[in-house]
Amino acid sequence: MSDPAAEGGTSRGPGPVLATALTGLLCLIWGSTWLVIREGLRDLPPFSSATMRFALAAVLMAGVAHFLARHEGGVRPPRWLVLVQGGVNFALSYGIVYWAEQVLPSALTSILWGVYPLIMAVCAHFGLPGERLRRVHGAGFLLGFAGVVLLCATDVREIGPDAVRASLVLLVSPLVVAIATTLIKRHGGRASSLLLNRDGLFVGAALLAATAFATERGAPLEWTGRAVFSVVYLAVVGTVLTFGVYFWLLRHAPAYKLSVIPYVTPVVAVLLGAAVGGEAIGPTTIAAMLLILVGVLFVTRPAGA
Secondary structure: OOOOOOEOOOOOOOOHHHHHHHHHHHHHHHHHHHHHHHHHOOOOOHHHHHHHHHHHHHHHHHHHHHHHHHHHOOEOOOHHHHHHHHHHHHHHHHHHHHHHOOOOOHHHHHHHHOOHHHHHHHHHHHHOOOOOOOHHHHHHHHHHHHHHHHHHHHHHHHHOHHHHHHHHHHOHHHHHHHHHHHHHHHHOOOEOHHHHHHHHHHHHHHHHHHHHHHHOOOOOOOOOHHHHHHHHHHHHHHHHHHHHHHHHHHOOOOHHHHOOHHHHHHHHHHHHHHHOOOOOOOHHHHHHHHHHHHHHHHHHOOOOO
């Protein structure tokens, strides 16, 4: 039996109102995931926690794809693109985030990851026709870089040398996601986002499981209510729902426009980190976040604005 949508089909993009509403929903959900990851790591080792999240998400996405892929339309994604999605966007990127949040507070992690739109804009400039940067965007990159330097020199440094190393490794995560997203945007325009995510989630879960087996054998797994909530919430809401919506939107909107989602998510993450997680948010935290977000605003504003 062939997969739904394997023979192609048509897909109607969202209207502007629906696209805006879905983008706002993604901002709220992804803004909450940073704290939920951090809380789950109190009871579960990082790669094991990520494995269970993506394994559960893969099973759920398989069910969703079975019923909705034909309605969505699109062709079956090529295997190499599935490997990019699962190996880079899921396993490598999220493996780094989970590992880094053992040391870094969720708010700082989200702010540092907020440089993603800047990196995405560079990748789109070189890899996507029609999404070229202009000289005026240079100010945005300088502001974003200044925000990262400020945060690493103050808040991150105060935590300790392990946090500095973790922050530098963390910056690899948005870099590889930007590269992978550019490839998906360029070569996956006709592919079913549901099938791409379904297959990618299985690949990501397998790679994370192999990493957990190699590095976390014998590590304690405490299945507290907090741990269960973390895995289930991140799998159902933070993965199946969000990535299904995001990569559907990605087929119909410029990549740099969707990359403004991290412009809002750090704000949500900082507020939740302070209000719910009890994380310390100081003047330098806010200043660094504003520098990065203003830099994002400069880089992602439309041509001629």
